[in-house]
Amino acid sequence: MEATIEVSGLHKQFGPVKALDGMTFTVQPGQVTGFVGPNGAGKSTTMRVILGLDRPDDGTAAIGGRAYHELKHPLRTVGSLLDAAALQPGRSARNHLRWLACSQKLPAKRVDEVIALAGLDSASRRRAGGYSLGMRQRLGLAAAMLGDPPVLMLDEPFNGLDPEGIYWIRTFLRDLAARGRTVLVSSHLMSELEDTADHLVVVGRGRVIADTSVATLITAASDGRVTLRTTARAEATAVLTHAGATVTTVGPDELIISHLSAERAVVLLTENAIGFSEISAHRASLEEAYMELTRESVEFRGEPS
Amino acid sequence: MTELLRSEWIKFRSVRGLVIGLLLIPILTAGLSVLTASGSQCGWGYQTPSGQQESGGCSAPTGPGGELVQDTFYFAHQPLTGDGSITVRMTGLASSALQPWAKSGIIIKANTVPGSAYAAMMVTGAHGVRMEWDYTQDTAGMPGGVSAATPRWLRLIRAGDTITGYDSADGTHWTKVGTATLAGLPATVQAGMFAATPSDQVTANSSAAIIATGTFDHVSIAGNGTGGTWAGTFVNSGPPNPPGQSGPGGFQQTSTGFTVNGQGDIAPDVPGNNDSTGTPISHALNGVFVGLIVVIVVGAIFITAEYRRGMIRTTFAATPARGKVLAAKAIVLGSLTFVAALIGCAIAIPLASHQLRNGGNVVDPLTALTWLRVVIGTAAVFAAIAVLALALGAIFRRGAAAVSTAIVLIVVPYFLAIALPNLPTVLSDWLMRITPTAAMAVQQTIPRYPQVPAPYGPSWGFFPLSPLAGFAVLCAWTGGALWLAAWLLDRRDA
Numbered sequence: 001m002e003a004t005i006e007v008s009g010l011h012k013q014f015g016p017v018k019a020l021d022g023m024t025f026t027v028q029p030g031q032v033t034g035f036v037g038p039n040g041a042g043k044s045t046t047m048r049v050i051l052g053l054d055r056p057d058d059g060t061a062a063i064g065g066r067a068y069h070e071l072k073h074p075l076r077t078v079g080s081l082l083d084a085a086a087l088q089p090g091r092s093a094r095n096h097l098r099w100l101a102c103s104q105k106l107p108a109k110r111v112d113e114v115i116a117l118a119g120l121d122s123a124s125r126r127r128a129g130g131y132s133l134g135m136r137q138r139l140g141l142a143a144a145m146l147g148d149p150p151v152l153m154l155d156e157p158f159n160g161l162d163p164e165g166i167y168w169i170r171t172f173l174r175d176l177a178a179r180g181r182t183v184l185v186s187s188h189l190m191s192e193l194e195d196t197a198d199h200l201v202v203v204g205r206g207r208v209i210a211d212t213s214v215a216t217l218i219t220a221a222s223d224g225r226v227t228l229r230t231t232a233r234a235e236a237t238a239v240l241t242h243a244g245a246t247v248t249t250v251g252p253d254e255l256i257i258s259h260l261s262a263e264r265a266v267v268l269l270t271e272n273a274i275g276f277s278e279i280s281a282h283r284a285s286l287e288e289a290y291m292e293l294t295r296e297s298v299e300f301r302g303e304p305s
Numbered sequence: 306m307t308e309l310l311r312s313e314w315i316k317f318r319s320v321r322g323l324v325i326g327l328l329l330i331p332i333l334t335a336g337l338s339v340l341t342a343s344g345s346q347c348g349w350g351y352q353t354p355s356g357q358q359e360s361g362g363c364s365a366p367t368g369p370g371g372e373l374v375q376d377t378f379y380f381a382h383q384p385l386t387g388d389g390s391i392t393v394r395m396t397g398l399a400s401s402a403l404q405p406w407a408k409s410g411i412i413i414k415a416n417t418v419p420g421s422a423y424a425a426m427m428v429t430g431a432h433g434v435r436m437e438w439d440y441t442q443d444t445a446g447m448p449g450g451v452s453a454a455t456p457r458w459l460r461l462i463r464a465g466d467t468i469t470g471y472d473s474a475d476g477t478h479w480t481k482v483g484t485a486t487l488a489g490l491p492a493t494v495q496a497g498m499f500a501a502t503p504s505d506q507v508t509a510n511s512s513a514a515i516i517a518t519g520t521f522d523h524v525s526i527a528g529n530g531t532g533g534t535w536a537g538t539f540v541n542s543g544p545p546n547p548p549g550q551s552g553p554g555g556f557q558q559t560s561t562g563f564t565v566n567g568q569g570d571i572a573p574d575v576p577g578n579n580d581s582t583g584t585p586i587s588h589a590l591n592g593v594f595v596g597l598i599v600v601i602v603v604g605a606i607f608i609t610a611e612y613r614r615g616m617i618r619t620t621f622a623a624t625p626a627r628g629k630v631l632a633a634k635a636i637v638l639g640s641l642t643f644v645a646a647l648i649g650c651a652i653a654i655p656l657a658s659h660q661l662r663n664g665g666n667v668v669d670p671l672t673a674l675t676w677l678r679v680v681i682g683t684a685a686v687f688a689a690i691a692v693l694a695l696a697l698g699a700i701f702r703r704g705a706a707a708v709s710t711a712i713v714l715i716v717v718p719y720f721l722a723i724a725l726p727n728l729p730t731v732l733s734d735w736l737m738r739i740t741p742t743a744a745m746a747v748q749q750t751i752p753r754y755p756q757v758p759a760p761y762g763p764s765w766g767f768f769p770l771s772p773l774a775g776f777a778v779l780c781a782w783t784g785g786a787l788w789l790a791a792w793l794l795d796r797r798d799a
């Protein structure tokens with residue numbers, strides 16, 4: 001099957017709160033798609049609608065053209081991790097996976113396979129109530145992988161993970177995407193998706209703000225700016241401003257120049273005998289690009305000081 | 306569906322609290338049944354003239370049908386071998402406090418041993434002429450009371466095993482009241498006059514000994530062996546008389562006929578009746594009350610625990626058909642609690658009955674089939690109540706709300722109606738008609754007898770509905786709650 005996730009015109013109201021307001025996007029196989037937005041932007045609600053858990057007021061969500069509830073053994077098509085803490089504390093990881101496997105008519109050996117995959121072997125017979133958040137995330141991921149699904153959907157999988165865990169998930173997700181699977185990962189921290197996501201669906205206030213590849217987004221946000229490292233900050237600023245550039249100080253010896261090419265800046269600095277240690281085209285971080293995009297739609301922003 | 310059942314079974318057995326709860330069902334049901342049975346005492350005691358204390362447990366004979374009976378009355382009798390008849394005219398039935406079911410008349414009885422087969426024609430305090438036989442059978446004859454002005458002629462004719470009763474207002478025009486077939490009636494039987502009255506049920510002053518006096522004339526008895534002198538016997542199924550004391554009652558020959566004085570009753574033993582010594586089988590299952598609380602908690606948390614942890618989303622993501630999940634849970638829960646309760650009841654009844662007997666109580670005997678119905682029926686009640694609690698859990702999504710609702714619906718009516726014998730029967734009967742507790746009717750083993758006054762309330766093992774109808778009321782509750790739960794599950798966001 002064509003394992004895309006298609007979300008179209010979702011609307012959902014929770015009392016006075018408009019959780020989804022025309023959410024529309026498609027997630028393609030073969031890449032990791034980041035699903036980002038501030039808290040309350042509608043990411044989790046969208047995922048619940050895709051999984052048939054919440055009923056939208058309007059709009060549709062489909063997996064490869066079929067509604068979730070039409071899938072016979074849905075975990076064989078869509079693996080999902082919504083809330084790693086959603087576990088019966090008294091039940092061991094193995095038993096948790098066993099009932100899930102059973103409900104999907106999956107063989108018992110699949111349970112052992114995903115336990116090994118998630119690196120839970122030593123803890124699999126212990127009560128899940130005693131697990132650290134990182135171990136719960138691993139168990140949640142094991143559960144999502146149980147049906148070996150072509151589509152994987154994870155809500156905030158990096159929460160509570162140590163650097164090693166974060167690295168493990170990133171590698172794991174990139175690997176899955178490389179093998180042609182559809183991977184949708186939500187996060188409210190853009191930096192978590194740096195080096196992981198190939199594509200981004202940025203949302204705010206229940207709708208899509210940007211649906212773009214990471215490369216395009218960063219290029220747009222970088223906007224031809226130049227980073228200059230120099231000890232003679234004041235002189236450099238004077239000379240470059242005189243030439244028509246906008247100069248922003250970002251550190252004790254670091255300036256960002258806009259509206260002036262790097263070549264022209266080098267010529268000007270050399271002519272005025274101003275020393276510099278580095279000059280380069282500025283590459284915006286994903287975080288910056290994201291801030292740029294969501295400036296208008298951040299709902300819970302602190303008061304400007 | 307099989308995979309869902311297995312899946313829910315794995316869920317159930319991997320939560321320690323649920324497994325412990327399941328085990329507690331038979332342990333508490335049987336344990337508390339035995340414990341409360343141990344506290345129940347029944348007996349008699351008196352001091353002999355030499356100052357010795359004598360005592361013993363209660364006893365009650367069984368009638369030809371196997372049921373417990375009361376068979377206490379005064380009997381003026383003659384032997385009768387083979388076919389024959391007895392005819393009398395009665396002109397009075399008197400008592401210091403005439404009971405509606407005070408009775409006096411003529412009787413043909415296999416022998417004078419309490420519990421033996423008989424057939425009798427009698428006048429009663431307030432129910433006219435009756436023909437009764439073998440304790441449980443009762444047929445109305447002429448209505449109205451008996452007096453010198455309105456005498457009642459009574460006649461019994463024996464032909465083999467068959468005894469036919471007649472009544473008449475004038476001794477000329479006879480009406481057949483009924484025909485009793487007493488299987489295995491011996492060739493020689495005792496025939497004669499009797500009198501008995503239950504203790505005072507009208508003013509509830511049970512300690513007052515009352516005697517009923519029947520007045521007879523135109524006494525004629527025909528058949529082989531008759532014609533000799535009348536013998537008097539105090540037939541007694543109750544506590545023994547102290548030695549040297551004759552039993553209450555007696556008979557006198559007067560210038561015109563006889564008077565017979567007697568107390569007691571010839572009737573089935575009905576728990577709750579003032580003169581009853583029998584204990585209904587439901588009293589061997591008093592622990593059911595606590596077992597039900599446990600089963601409610603287990604049933605409710607089987608689903609509310611999933612809501613509490615948000616695991617219900619995992620469940621519904623795995624199986625989007627939510628009604629099927631609910632059905633699978635109901636089947637798994639129902640089967641497990643059925644087996645647990647079955648074990649509990651099967652242990653409780655023999656052990657608690659043993660304890661009851663040790664305390665001198667007489668436990669109503671059960672046929673194997675009735676025993677099975679009580680045990681299987683009670684286990685089925687547990688299962689249906691567990692599923693009702695599950696449905697409430699799905700409706701409320703919170704353990705505390707589901708459990709307290711189930712307790713108000715089930716345990717409170719049960720406690721009010723069954724554990725409190727002083728609640729008016731009208732009220733407890735209504736509770737037992739409309740609440741899920743109606744299903745406790747599966748424990749009713751003793752029929753109601755119009756000829757035996759008793760409260761016939763749930764605390765004595767009598768329920769307003771038949772076992773099947775009572776269970777149907779519970780099933781309606783469970784089915785309705787399941788339907789509502791399934792509807793809400795489909796409608797609500799998980």
